[in-house]
Amino acid sequence: MSTPNTALRAVRTGMRMSQDDFARALQSAGYRTGEPNDANKRLVQRWESGAIAAPRPLYVRALEVVTGLPIELLGFASVTGESVAGNDRDGHDLSSSLSDLSELVAPTTTPRPAGAHGSYGGVWRSRYQYHSSGRNQSYAGQHFVVVIQHGDRLTARSLPGSAPSALSLDVTVDGSVITGTWVEQTDPAGYYRGARYHGAIQLLVEPTGRRMAGKWVGFGKDLTVNTGPWELVFQEASTSKATLDRYNVVPDDV
Template identity: 60%
Template sequence: MTTPNSTLRAVRMGLLLSQDEFARAIRDAGERAGSPNDASKRLVQRWESGATGAPRPVYARALEAVTGLPIDSLGFPSPVLARVADDGHGGHDLEDSPVGIPAAGPASSTQAAPHGNYSGVWLSTYEFVSSGRGNEVFTGKHYVVLLQHGNRITGRSLPNASLNPDSPLTLDLQLEGGTVTGTWTEQTATEGYYRGARYFGALQMLVEPTGRRMAGKWVGFGKEFDVNTGPWELRLMDASTAKATLDSYNRPPE
């Protein structure tokens, strides 16, 4: 069985691109870099379905250019952790291997979401202290698209849906009962205060019984070799992931 790459799908949907538009953007990125590729809607479908496990380097570079994220943040298993074989479709299919990234299996009775699937548009809000600005407390907000497959939840902010422009946020989470645990990554704006620095860390939240809010804490590193923490909340705005819904939330939160 193959495991769908819901991370890549969330990133694509966060960019408000159809599979065909995403393939076209990958081809355009290859042309600009002088490394043409034959990305197609079918290839994007194979990546997202998990039928093609790891893209060849020419596609990996184009994917990084289009998404603004390193290839290891796009849900593809590392070729170092799994044996691969050329599949003839722009990437590699994973062979059985005793080593590798474990697949997210179907949710068990203790892992199942109490109110169904958590896919949808959520408002992400977190607080952090800026030591370089007199320890002032700042708030970061993004509208993010969450996609759930089994007990795995992945998220990506919409392109124009953050208080700080050009600061995409990605989430990679796992659901265990009413607890959500995982990692976060934010690429700060090049022209912003943090000059394009990439921050990442851990995140753990509890899901409210209503299933419409998650709240907890983030942990991450600071510039002074310290570890910081702060509150983080996800609040459901709309359970739909239709393009019209994503378009309506493609704006900075109030």
């Protein structure tokens, strides 16, 4: 008898996504990372029901990008060294046979080793500054974020208890340069009333690999282009549930 994946369902519902919404987000993440997938509502249902004990690596990466959590915290069994079988419509189940693997698994992009870019996975403290034209005052936004790394790609998602807004970063590592995009869903009860802002970000990694600092760019009112400083400071490499619970709090002012 299959054991329902209550962890994945709790994460999805906590993100206020339907199964359809979640599947579309997985597809979008696949296109952004250069690994298109065929996620659909049926596949999400099979994951949550426990009919599929572990997803293909293709979906592992998409799940981590969308949720901002390591696969170990999403209620799945390890897929390391396992083969998969199934179909593109409903996903893939674990199989002990390797005979037809080449026909069943579509080719995927193999990321370069993480060591070539440094190792950045773990919990980081994010802090950026911005000027509010409506209030004519400068402010700082702070979050604890979980960084997931696949080769030269980093995905960061804020822990929900660290701020009333939700922050995400999708960036690429090129030596000591970090370049990508950011999205922030502001607090529905705050000054910006749940508005969604997005833009670009570029950071330089210090030689220690434990601090990134640079600038963000984004649009403001009347098509103005705004910018400001942004830094991320490493806190801990672990992404265990106990660690994330510990950082799921509002950062102290610095």
